[in-house]
Amino acid sequence: MLLFAALAPVAATAAADAEQVVVQDPYLEFHTGPGRGYPIFYVVDRGEAVSLLRRRTDWIKVRSDRGREGWVHRSQLERTLTPQGEQVKLAGPAPESRLEHRWETGLVTGDFGGANIVSATGSYALTQSLHARLDVTHLLGSYSNGWMGTAGLLHAFMPQRRVSPFVSLGGGIVHISPKATIVQSGDRTDPAAYSGLGVRGYLTNRFLLQAEYRKFVVLTSRDDNEEIDEWTMGFTYFF
Amino acid sequence: MDHGLHLLLLSAAVLACGLCPPDALAQAPVGEGSETPQVVVPQIDRRDVKPPRIDAENFEVGAFVGTIAIEDFGSSMTYGARAAYHFTEDLFAEATFGTAKAGRTSYEDLSGSLELLTDSERQFTYYDLSVGWNVLPGEVFLGGRRAMPSSVYVSLGAGSTRFAGDDNFTLIAGAGLRLLVTDSIAAHLGVRDQMFESDLLGSKKLTQNLQFSVGLTAFF
Numbered sequence: 001m002l003l004f005a006a007l008a009p010v011a012a013t014a015a016a017d018a019e020q021v022v023v024q025d026p027y028l029e030f031h032t033g034p035g036r037g038y039p040i041f042y043v044v045d046r047g048e049a050v051s052l053l054r055r056r057t058d059w060i061k062v063r064s065d066r067g068r069e070g071w072v073h074r075s076q077l078e079r080t081l082t083p084q085g086e087q088v089k090l091a092g093p094a095p096e097s098r099l100e101h102r103w104e105t106g107l108v109t110g111d112f113g114g115a116n117i118v119s120a121t122g123s124y125a126l127t128q129s130l131h132a133r134l135d136v137t138h139l140l141g142s143y144s145n146g147w148m149g150t151a152g153l154l155h156a157f158m159p160q161r162r163v164s165p166f167v168s169l170g171g172g173i174v175h176i177s178p179k180a181t182i183v184q185s186g187d188r189t190d191p192a193a194y195s196g197l198g199v200r201g202y203l204t205n206r207f208l209l210q211a212e213y214r215k216f217v218v219l220t221s222r223d224d225n226e227e228i229d230e231w232t233m234g235f236t237y238f239f
Numbered sequence: 240m241d242h243g244l245h246l247l248l249l250s251a252a253v254l255a256c257g258l259c260p261p262d263a264l265a266q267a268p269v270g271e272g273s274e275t276p277q278v279v280v281p282q283i284d285r286r287d288v289k290p291p292r293i294d295a296e297n298f299e300v301g302a303f304v305g306t307i308a309i310e311d312f313g314s315s316m317t318y319g320a321r322a323a324y325h326f327t328e329d330l331f332a333e334a335t336f337g338t339a340k341a342g343r344t345s346y347e348d349l350s351g352s353l354e355l356l357t358d359s360e361r362q363f364t365y366y367d368l369s370v371g372w373n374v375l376p377g378e379v380f381l382g383g384r385r386a387m388p389s390s391v392y393v394s395l396g397a398g399s400t401r402f403a404g405d406d407n408f409t410l411i412a413g414a415g416l417r418l419l420v421t422d423s424i425a426a427h428l429g430v431r432d433q434m435f436e437s438d439l440l441g442s443k444k445l446t447q448n449l450q451f452s453v454g455l456t457a458f459f
Contacts, residue, residue: 034328036328057325140406237332
C-alpha cells in the first residue's frame with residue numbers, strides 16, 4: 001500500500017475549504033439573503049479576496065477577508081479572478097447558453113382521449129433541433145386508468161428563437177385497466193405510435209412552457225386500431 | 240511468490256520515478272564554465288486552474304405531517320415526503336407524496352354497521368407534481384436576536400389520488416411559508432387543496448380535500 005502511495009504522480013491540488021476569488025468589479029455587494037429583495041449590508045472593494053461558500057440558484061454565499069458573510073449575485077462574481085489571475089467561470093444560464101443545454105425534464109398535464117393525464121417527460125438534445133425524448137404518463141379517466149411509456153424524437157424549428165414550434169414522432173406501450181364498476185373487460189397492454197405538433201416558449205433561460213397535440217394510434221389486437229388524441233400543456237426545465 | 244511480487248512492484252516504482260520529470264537535471268548549473276553563456280532551461284510548472292466548484296444547493300428534500308379533511312370522510316392525520324428543485328429565486332418545482340387513512344362518513348355512523356368502503360379502500364394515497372412561485376420573499380424576526388430568510392409561496396399542480404380502489408386525477412392548489420432556519424434547513428407551514436372528482440356517494444361531484452401541514456426540509 002505504501003508503494004502505491006509512492007507511485008502516485010504529483011497530487012491534484014488539495015480541495016481547499018472554500019475557493020478564493022479576487023474582486024475585479026469596483027465593489028461587490030453583500031445581501032442578507034439569496035434574493036434581490038434582501039438589503040445590501042456590506043460592500044467589498046476591488047482587489048480584496050472573498051471565499052465562495054455555497055450556492056443557491058443564482059446567488060452565492062461568500063465570506064470576505066474580515067469574516068463577514070453575505071449573498072452575492074452570480075453576475076457580480078463573474079468578473080472576479082482567481083488569485084492566479086484567471087477569469088472565473090461560474091456556470092449559469094445566459095441567453096447564449098440556451099442552445100448549450102442537453103438534458104431537459106418536466107411535467108405536463110392534459111387530456112388523452114377523454115382521460116386526464118399526468119406525465120413526466122425527459123429529453124436529451126442530440127443536436128440543436130433534434131431531441132430524443134421519453135415520457136411516462138399516468139392515465140386517469142372516468143372509465144379506465146392506465147399507464148403509458150413512450151419514446152421518440154422531437155424536432156424543434158428555429159430553436160434559437162424565444163418561441164419555437166416543433167414536431168414529434170415516436171411510439172410506446174399503453175396499458176389500460178378499465179374500472180371494474182363500470183365496464184367488464186380485462187386489462188390490456190398494446191403498442192402505440194404517435195405523431196405530434198406543438199410549440200415551446202422560453203419563460204426564463206432554462207424554463208420552458210410547452211403545449212402539444214399528439215395523435216396516437218394504438219395497435220390493438222382487435223380488428224380496428226384505436227386513434228386517440230392527446231392535448232397537453234406543461235413545463236420543462238433544462239440542466 | 241511474495242518476493243516476486245515485491246520485485247515487480249519495486250521495479251515498477253523505479254520505472255515510474257524514472258518517468259517523472261527530472262527536476263534535478265533540468266537546471267543547468269549557472270556560473271560554471273567560462274566561454275559559452277549558460278542557458279538556463281526554465282522549468283515552467285503550469286498549474287491546473289480549475290473553475291471554482293461550488294455545489295449548487297437547489298434540491299430540497301424533506302417530510303411533512305399534518306391533518307387532511309377528506310370530504311365526507313372526516314379528518315385524519317396525513318404524512319409524507321416532499322422534494323423540490325429551485326430553478327430561480329422565484330420559481331421552483333415540487334413533488335409530493337403522502338398518505339392518510341380516511342375515517343367514516345356520517346352516513347355510516349348514523350346507519351349503524353353499514354360500511355361503504357373496506358379497510359384497504361379507505362387508504363388515501365396521493366402524489367403530485369407542482370410548480371411553485373415565491374410570491375413574498377423576505378426576512379422574519381424571531382425574538383430580538385434571530386433573523387431568518389423566509390418566503391410565502393403559492394403552488395399549482397396536478398397528480399393522482401388513490402382512494403376507494405380508484406385512481407383519481409387531482410388538481411392541487413396550495414400556499415405555504417418557508418422559513419430558512421439555517422442555510423440548509425427550512426421549516427414549512429402549508430395549506431393545500433386537493434380537488435378530484437368522485438362518484439362514490441352516488442352523484443359525480445368535485446371533492447375538496449383541504450390539508451394543513453408542517454414540514455422540515457434540507458437543501459443539498
